[in-house]
Amino acid sequence: MKTMKVSFNVNSEDVTLDVRPYETLLETLRERLFLTGAKEACGLGACGACTVIVNGIPLRSCLVLTPEVEGATIMTVEGLREDGNLHPLQETFMEKGAVQCGFCTSGMIMTAKALLDRNKRPTKKEIVTTISSNVCRCTGYKKIVEAVEEAAKRMA
Amino acid sequence: MKDDLNIVGKRVVRSDSLAKVTGEARYTADLTFPGMLVAKVLRSPYPHAKIVGIDVSKALKVPGVKAAISGFDSYGVKWGVFRYTQDHAMLHTDKVRYIGEDVAAVAAVDEETAMEALARIKVDYEPLPAVYDPMESMKDGAPQIHDQYKNNINIHIHIDVGEVDRVMEKAYLVREDTFKAAGEAYAMMEPYAVVACFKSGYLDLYMPNAGPHVRAKALSNMLRLPLNRVRIRHINSGGAFGGRSEVAPGDLVASLLTMKSGKPVKLVLSREENATSSRQVHDMIATVKTGMKKDGTILAKDFRVIYDGGAYSSTGPIATSIPFYVYEECYRFPNVRYNGYRVFTNKGIRGMYGCHGRAFLAGNEAQMDMMAKELGLDPVDVRLKNGLKPGEMTATRSKITSCGLKETIVTASEKTNFRKRWAKPSRLKGVGMGCVAIMCGFPMGFRSGSSCYVKINDDGQVTLVTGLVDNGQGNESMVVQVASEVLGVPMRDINLVNADTEVTNLDPGAYSQAAAFVGANAVRVACEDARGKIVAIAAEKLKVKVKDIGLKDGAAYSLKNPDKKMPISWVVREAFFRGEPITGTGSFFPNIDFEREWVTRPWGQMAGTFSFGTSVAEVNIDGETGKIAMPRFTSAHDCGRAINPMAVEGQMEGSIQQAGVAAITEGNLWDKGYLLNPNLLEYKVPLACDMPDMDTIIVSSRDPAGPFGAKEGGLTVRMNAYSAVACAVANATGELFSELPLTPDRVMKMLERKKGVK
Ligand code: FES
Numbered sequence: 001m002k003t004m005k006v007s008f009n010v011n012s013e014d015v016t017l018d019v020r021p022y023e024t025l026l027e028t029l030r031e032r033l034f035l036t037g038a039k040e041a042c043g044l045g046a047c048g049a050c051t052v053i054v055n056g057i058p059l060r061s062c063l064v065l066t067p068e069v070e071g072a073t074i075m076t077v078e079g080l081r082e083d084g085n086l087h088p089l090q091e092t093f094m095e096k097g098a099v100q101c102g103f104c105t106s107g108m109i110m111t112a113k114a115l116l117d118r119n120k121r122p123t124k125k126e127i128v129t130t131i132s133s134n135v136c137r138c139t140g141y142k143k144i145v146e147a148v149e150e151a152a153k154r155m156a
Numbered sequence: 157m158k159d160d161l162n163i164v165g166k167r168v169v170r171s172d173s174l175a176k177v178t179g180e181a182r183y184t185a186d187l188t189f190p191g192m193l194v195a196k197v198l199r200s201p202y203p204h205a206k207i208v209g210i211d212v213s214k215a216l217k218v219p220g221v222k223a224a225i226s227g228f229d230s231y232g233v234k235w236g237v238f239r240y241t242q243d244h245a246m247l248h249t250d251k252v253r254y255i256g257e258d259v260a261a262v263a264a265v266d267e268e269t270a271m272e273a274l275a276r277i278k279v280d281y282e283p284l285p286a287v288y289d290p291m292e293s294m295k296d297g298a299p300q301i302h303d304q305y306k307n308n309i310n311i312h313i314h315i316d317v318g319e320v321d322r323v324m325e326k327a328y329l330v331r332e333d334t335f336k337a338a339g340e341a342y343a344m345m346e347p348y349a350v351v352a353c354f355k356s357g358y359l360d361l362y363m364p365n366a367g368p369h370v371r372a373k374a375l376s377n378m379l380r381l382p383l384n385r386v387r388i389r390h391i392n393s394g395g396a397f398g399g400r401s402e403v404a405p406g407d408l409v410a411s412l413l414t415m416k417s418g419k420p421v422k423l424v425l426s427r428e429e430n431a432t433s434s435r436q437v438h439d440m441i442a443t444v445k446t447g448m449k450k451d452g453t454i455l456a457k458d459f460r461v462i463y464d465g466g467a468y469s470s471t472g473p474i475a476t477s478i479p480f481y482v483y484e485e486c487y488r489f490p491n492v493r494y495n496g497y498r499v500f501t502n503k504g505i506r507g508m509y510g511c512h513g514r515a516f517l518a519g520n521e522a523q524m525d526m527m528a529k530e531l532g533l534d535p536v537d538v539r540l541k542n543g544l545k546p547g548e549m550t551a552t553r554s555k556i557t558s559c560g561l562k563e564t565i566v567t568a569s570e571k572t573n574f575r576k577r578w579a580k581p582s583r584l585k586g587v588g589m590g591c592v593a594i595m596c597g598f599p600m601g602f603r604s605g606s607s608c609y610v611k612i613n614d615d616g617q618v619t620l621v622t623g624l625v626d627n628g629q630g631n632e633s634m635v636v637q638v639a640s641e642v643l644g645v646p647m648r649d650i651n652l653v654n655a656d657t658e659v660t661n662l663d664p665g666a667y668s669q670a671a672a673f674v675g676a677n678a679v680r681v682a683c684e685d686a687r688g689k690i691v692a693i694a695a696e697k698l699k700v701k702v703k704d705i706g707l708k709d710g711a712a713y714s715l716k717n718p719d720k721k722m723p724i725s726w727v728v729r730e731a732f733f734r735g736e737p738i739t740g741t742g743s744f745f746p747n748i749d750f751e752r753e754w755v756t757r758p759w760g761q762m763a764g765t766f767s768f769g770t771s772v773a774e775v776n777i778d779g780e781t782g783k784i785a786m787p788r789f790t791s792a793h794d795c796g797r798a799i800n801p802m803a804v805e806g807q808m809e810g811s812i813q814q815a816g817v818a819a820i821t822e823g824n825l826w827d828k829g830y831l832l833n834p835n836l837l838e839y840k841v842p843l844a845c846d847m848p849d850m851d852t853i854i855v856s857s858r859d860p861a862g863p864f865g866a867k868e869g870g871l872t873v874r875m876n877a878y879s880a881v882a883c884a885v886a887n888a889t890g891e892l893f894s895e896l897p898l899t900p901d902r903v904m905k906m907l908e909r910k911k912g913v914k
């Protein structure tokens with residue numbers, strides 16, 4: 001099968017891979033790099049479970065073709081820890097009880113991280129609007145919003 | 157009961173959450189094994205058709221294909237929860253009964269190859285007339301979906317207590333209404349997936365499931381393998397909500413493929429397949445007739461409920477009964493008749509749902525409010541008057557032990573200033589209240605109980621072994637917390653081995669609200685057994701009486717003189733010296749009447765205990781568009797003691813989303829046998845921006861038999877939130893709903909009806 005060579009940086013590591021031209025970033029991350037934190041819950045951009053950060057922007061990796069990310073810098077949930085320490089969002093998601101089944105969690109955290117990276121002090125409304133890009137079937141979102149608010153405080 | 161608890165009752169961080177926030181938690185689709193194949197399923201394009209032949213030979217010729225199977229490779233053993241409902245072979249050789257039904261499957265080295273092979277399977281069908289509406293399906297002359305069920309009636313539950321007709325005639329006020337509701341999508345975020353590995357005659361399986369032991373049993377029957385050769389292993393589950401209680405067609409497909417190919421096989425359903433071909437929720441039509449006294453006392457209820465059962469039995473009689481029971485466990489019905497019919501149609505397979513029965517439950521509650529209004533009564537008073545009290549019997553003779561129903565009604569109404577607002581609703585604004593009770597477990601024969609094994613390791617750390625399963629609600633963390641309390645060992649020092657049929661013992665699973673009351677109780681008993689052994693040695697060594705020993709922070713100490721202490725690890729080492737390592741076993745079997753049978757003997761003790769809850773919804777209706785806004789939602793839940801209040805709140809909040817907001821937005825849409833909204837773009841799961849402000853109130857009633865007084869953590873909200881919404885809309889419009897969800901067009905019709913009356 002015809003493949004394409006693609007190079008990018010993921011979680012601070014440079015990788016070069018031969019991928020199928022129609023391969024999604026989600027497939028590449030999960031199946032070639034074994035970064036299975038990003039999940040496929042809908043495969044058509046409706047749920048955000050597959051969200052990763054590409055060049056600072058949260059993207060639905062099920063909608064991105066891997067050849068499109070040539071040269072990009074990508075962060076997945078696996079790359080969030082710094083020097084072994086949890087990211088404040090990871091801490092507050094745990095402490096506030098924002099995690100139930102966990103299937104939406106990586107995507108939620110990555111969406112929230114991208115928000116906090118560009119807006120240090122988001123209002124509650126901004127948080128709600130932003131995470132409304134992601135579906136969670138378990139929590140009713142209240143504790144997720146609280147976790148993001150608390151993380152913003154800690155990062156301030 | 158001692159109340160000076162160290163950890164039970166605290167808002168602890170769930171033991172499973174670290175792996176989930178780091179992305180390290182493994183779900184089925186994340187697994188890879190050497191040589192693993194990808195499976196794909198060929199599905200029926202017809203709602204009803206005779207299978208004339210299936211030819212997989214061309215598929216097998218595609219390079220890279222390692223196995224191809226159909227029903228002809230299966231034993232044809234039919235699944236059904238009960239002997240009298242065994243009608244689902246999961247891969248059929250006679251006919252297909254719904255669009256999306258599994259017909260054949262392949263396993264290949266990669267997805268492309270599998271897809272190509274699928275296209276080469278040839279199936280000859282002879283289309284048959286089909287039926288999609290349960291009312292049509294029950295008529296004489298309708299297409300028969302199964303030969304053995306006359307008029308396509310899968311199950312008829314008939315309950316008759318007292319003298320309904322006579323009393324109804326004498327009642328001061330009688331009202332009869334019919335309510336409909338579309339089935340919802342479970343929409344658990346993880347689409348169904350399974351990994352199956354057959355090696356040396358043993359079949360290992362990973363899939364999200366709500367009861368590994370029952371599933372292993374079902375598969376051992378279907379595959380004609382001894383039970384010890386079918387091993388369901390532990391894996392994280394991305395939500396279930398009732399949709400993963402039973403064996404799934406994919407379990408059989410993946411098992412046959414791995415057995416044929418000798419290689420591990422992974423099957424992952426797409427979101428659409430998850431909706432069309434894993435389980436669905438019953439659509440229903442409920443007719444509710446109620447006779448009331450002038451003072452609001454319910455004298456008689458007469459119910460006729462039709463459940464659209466889809467193509468197969470599934471949990472048949474249970475699904476046909478539960479809405480009735482959760483209602484009769486809440487209110488006093490001196491005379492009551494229930495006729496529940498589960499009817500086959502040519503639609504996807506249906507199972508139980510956490511929010512099962514919304515047409516019936518919301519219909520009853522909203523009708524009660526209309527009657528209260530007519531009688532000049534307050535709905536809070538009517539609920540308090542008819543609500544069951546501790547020590548009372550339900551209509552079908554279940555004894556209520558601990559019961560905080562009254563407290564939930566009072567707290568929820570006070571918190572929302574309910575009485576005043578209900579009596580004088582401002583224009584197009586309304587409040588509504590819904591109540592319900594939930595059985596914590598139900599009869600499942602010898603599988604109704606749970607057992608646990610615990611060992612204390614040489615460094616004082618603990619390993620718990622239990623069949624209890626977690627689908628995201630926090631069951632795993634809950635039992636770790638219970639063990640921590642009993643053993644005085646911090647949660648981080650307790651390892652859990654669970655839901656793995658090879659090592660764990662029977663457990664009722666996570667679909668009958670038994671995890672806390674039954675599963676955690678068994679853990680408590682096992683840990684108390686081990687605790688007794690620790691305490692005995694510690695007492696001897698510290699020269700203190702057994703009853704004066706406490707366990708805390710990994711140490712045994714004298715309650716009278718806390719400076720006198722020793723680490724539990726020393727106790728454990730001493731026990732090793734004595735050749736009696738510290739282990740504990742324990743089980744819990746709820747007090748249930750096992751003569752009870754869903755169809756033939758629908759009376760007797762249903763469960764060891766019941767939880768109670770009241771929800772209050774506040775709605776504003778846009779008179780121009782019919783759109784409902786829900787600014788606030790309040791729920792009070794009697795969960796016994798909350799083991800982890802934060803987890804209980806999370807369950808309540810999730811329920812407000814999945815039952816409350818869903819009452820406005822969610823429903824499967826059908827065009828004959830086609831599901832029109834199988835994906836998450838068409839089927840709108842409520843988002844953060846759709847949520848009301850939520851106030852969750854935990855009412856504690858300390859159940860005498862529950863572990864530390866616990867019952868179950870939040871399901872009442874899942875079965876009363878839609879009632880609160882329906883009642884609030886009735887309060888705002890003065891009209892009863894006729895169909896859920898309450899979409900703008902339906903609300904507009906209600907408003908027009910109201911105008912017409914004026
Ligand atoms: S899986 Fe990518 S948005 Fe749902």
Ligand code: FES
Binds near residue numbers: 345
């Ligand atoms: S925690 Fe289960 S989907 Fe969000």
